Amino acid sequence: MAAVFYIFAISLLFSSISGELQNDFPTVVDAKMLGSRKEKLTHFRVYWHDIISGKNPTSIRVVNPPSNVAASSGFGMVSMIDNPLTTGPELSSKMVGRAQGFYALASQEEIGLLMTMNFVFAEGKYNGSTITVMGRNAVFNKVREMPVIGGSGLFRFARGYVQARTHTFDLKSGDATVEYNVYVLHY
Numbered sequence: 001m002a003a004v005f006y007i008f009a010i011s012l013l014f015s016s017i018s019g020e021l022q023n024d025f026p027t028v029v030d031a032k033m034l035g036s037r038k039e040k041l042t043h044f045r046v047y048w049h050d051i052i053s054g055k056n057p058t059s060i061r062v063v064n065p066p067s068n069v070a071a072s073s074g075f076g077m078v079s080m081i082d083n084p085l086t087t088g089p090e091l092s093s094k095m096v097g098r099a100q101g102f103y104a105l106a107s108q109e110e111i112g113l114l115m116t117m118n119f120v121f122a123e124g125k126y127n128g129s130t131i132t133v134m135g136r137n138a139v140f141n142k143v144r145e146m147p148v149i150g151g152s153g154l155f156r157f158a159r160g161y162v163q164a165r166t167h168t169f170d171l172k173s174g175d176a177t178v179e180y181n182v183y184v185l186h187y
């Protein structure tokens, strides 16, 4: 009797496994769900404001490297950001979104950042759409290129790159304004 029950249980197990394998997960979807839209290349320029000083910083250090392994490159430091993105270099110019994420000092040899951030747009038809930038930023180089690895909303299926150029850097306060030229393919 026990043996019969055992065989029954085993066969139940196998049927449920094969049932799962037969399941249509994932399924192929007709690309027409994108409508008649063609992939297009969009370029825009924004200024990214890293505000460290003052009463309302938009960039705050959340990790300090342990002092016993301190490197002159600051290796190990992590900052969270919610930085304004504006159309002009002045902070008072039109704000079109924010850069939310973090950057970390990821090089033991030089000042080399790992940037991981979402550009969250709040302007016109782009309101609520995002692109995700993740890459290496050697901040003392004139031009730094980083990949756009994805997007949402109007930027679904986004891929592309950004080029960052430091516009101003205040050595005293640590505040920086960086020009970002964004080139993104999307539907």
Ligand SMILES: *[C@@H]1O[C@H](CO)[C@@H](O)[C@H](O)[C@H]1NC(C)=O
Residues within 6 Å of the ligand: 122, 123, 124, 127, 128
């Ligand atoms: C963007 O969308 C939010 C929420 O849907 C809304 O409150 C806001 O007014 C919109 N901003 C613009 C500039 O359209």
